Amino acid sequence: MTFSTEGRWSRRSTLAMLVSGATSSFSMAQAGRVGPYPFRLGVASGEPLSDGFVIWTRLSVDPADPRGGLPRAPYTVKWEIATDERFTAVTRSGEAIAHPELGHSVHVEIEGLPSGRPWWYRFILDGHSSATGRARTTVPAGMPVRQLRLASVGCQHFEQGYYTAYRHLAQEDDLDFVFHSGDYIYEMTPNEQVRNARGGFTPVVRLHSGDALFSLDDYRLRYAQYRSDPDLQAAHAAAPWFGSFDDHEVANNWAADLDQVGTPSDVFLLRRASAFQAFYEHLPLRRTSLPRNGSIAMFRRAMFGDLLQAHFLDTRQFRSDQPCGDKVKPLCADIENPDATILGTAEEAWLAEGLQPGRARWNLLAQQVMMMDLDRRTDDIAPVPLLNMDAWTAYRAPRQRLLDHIHAAGLGNVVVLTGDEHQAYAGEIRLNGGTSDSPIIAHEFVGTSISTAGDGSDLRPGAAEILSRNPHCRMINDQRGYLLCTITPESWTSEFKVLDYVSRPGSPIHTRVRFVVEADQPGLTTSEA
Missing domain, CATH: 2.60.40.380 (Purple acid phosphatase-like, N-terminal)
Incomplete structure (x- = not known):
């Protein structure tokens, strides 16, 4: 590594x-x-x-x-x-x-x-x-590996559901590692009601302790509450983890030294420093990630023989502010800002250096926010696409630099694992935009949440319309669960494991759908479970 x-x-x-x-x-x-x-x-x-x-x-x-x-x-x-x-x-x-x-x-x-x-x-x-x-x-870099199995998890709001998915995850056979994409905790006050994508409020099934998080003691108490959950403990004990943070480990949709409510940067950085220390204290991280001067080193790389090179990204700490006022907004000129960044200069250069052919059969970008294009309009009233301004699609210049680099290097077999959305998606990332006929540069699998957003359903209202507008997006699902991936030299198989409910313990789990990427053959094939 x-x-x-x-x-x-x-x-x-x-x-x-x-x-x-x-x-x-x-x-x-x-x-x-x-x-x-x-x-x-x-x-x-x-x-x-x-x-x-x-x-x-x-x-x-x-x-x-x-x-x-x-x-x-x-x-x-x-x-x-x-x-x-x-x-x-x-x-x-x-x-x-x-x-x-x-x-x-x-x-x-x-x-x-x-x-x-x-x-x-x-x-x-x-x-x-x-x-x-x-x-x-792991197997040393360059040595033959015939198979790897990994799970991708994230978004585990304590109040909005039980961690039954982790109980099932702990029973998976021979996982090589678990990737946590972020939102390990949520920083809100107890019973803080936020309107969800279905227009209502997610029922609270168990309460946060403490208050909104600002001090180191605040964050420690919240982590301790989450880590006391027996299902989460079982999943941690079952396999090694690579942990990453997204926004709620600090504050919703923060970016670099900015939060959503206009807190002065020097004041917000005090909160961020407390959050980083508590994050380090509660995850199995190396000494290189010990926070220093209010920052934490989190982008890193791991090799798994000759089969997989995994790049774990940090898309929060060095990014520029979200364009167009953040949240889901109509397309605006700011998304084309050539000076925008989502990784920062040093991380972007580090990633480009690592994404070179010949190092492993597959390259994994394990990160936080959706990379593929997604027009989120559910009707024909809005004249321009609706975009998530917190995702890569609103940072067009740095995303294009990354895709251009992968294409120019002739690097095939790139898979992106993502969290954040509280839904599951599968799709293709194309060089010149999702609806174009340009080359497929990578495949993205967005894992749903462990518990955030509550029980869910197969599709949210409007999901069918979103799928019809985005032919490169092959699946949307609104149930809770996790993503299970099996990697061989010949293929990458992603299984979307879903629960019937999280509002009470004990849900069974089943595979909603499987997607397969054949090595050196861009495009997704699918089989219903």
Whole structure:
């Protein structure tokens, strides 16, 4: 895996050990005994490499307390890595410091393991053992890989539905990784009613604790509430994750140093810094993503043998302000602004450098907001297309630069995984716009939400009209669930897994539709499940 150079700093030994959990240079007394069970927020792994991965936990005996019910003192936590889930063969073990400055979170970067196989891990503190998690090392770059299986998830509004999808996800066989596209938490006040796309309000099935989020304590409490959910914990324990943020981890539709309500930038950046720290504290991220000077390094790349090169993008932190006043608006001249950016200069150059032929059979762009064109008109009254000004289609110049680069490089087999929409979509991204007959540059699969927008239905009102206007868009679905992808040298198969309901626990899950992209043959084929 490679990481962005933006936001790096010298690796002074003290800082490196603070974040990684190494203890060799510390002489710290544990702050007494914890008493109650301290692993109430579960465990997680993430950011896999060919010789290791990150394992995570955050100590908490009381998730309703911003300090987790613990004193402001460090704790020494033991960790173990084994070749089996019963830990009869422990391969690695050690100790990590859970620092109060990082909310007693622990991020241990495991190295030196054999590649291409599953591993099991756990944490131990004061006689308490955590749940067991399952991680997996990747196959080294360039080595043959016959199959990968991944899931794409996102948008998990706690109030609007139960996390039944995660319970099913935890039961999927042999996932190589899970990509979370963002909106891991929602920053709203309890029972904050926002009109949904169907013209009503989504019923609240369980309440947020706390208030609207601004301070570090606010964000910590909200993450702790979400991470207390047993279905979410099960999904984290089942496979390694690559986590990304979108907007609600900070504030709705934020862009760089701007929010939607006109808060002065220097004030908003204080809120953003708190949000970034809490995000880091609750996801299995590497030390390269430790927030520094109010920013966080999140765009990075991972290789899976000769089969997949995955590029994980950040489409929030460096983008210019949304054009035309944001939200869904009629097409306007500002979307053609040549100076607009959605990735920022450094990330755009980093992505272009990585998108070169010969590195892997497939290239994945794992990111947040829809890339393909979509005219959202549902009737013939509006004279010009309606566009989501928060998506790539409203940032025409940077999107065209990306598509031109892919086309000029002769890079085939590009797949985009996206979240944000609270619906599922499948479509083709064409060089000169969705309705043109120009070459297909990539295929996009937009995963629906885990719970945001409530139960849903097969189609929202107006969806059939949107499909008829956008022939490159092959499917829209308004149920909750996740996206399951199986990748081989010959094909990429995406299954849209959907639930009947999320307003109460226990929904069954089924495959709504499967799409297949044949290698080196642009275009989607489909089969109903």
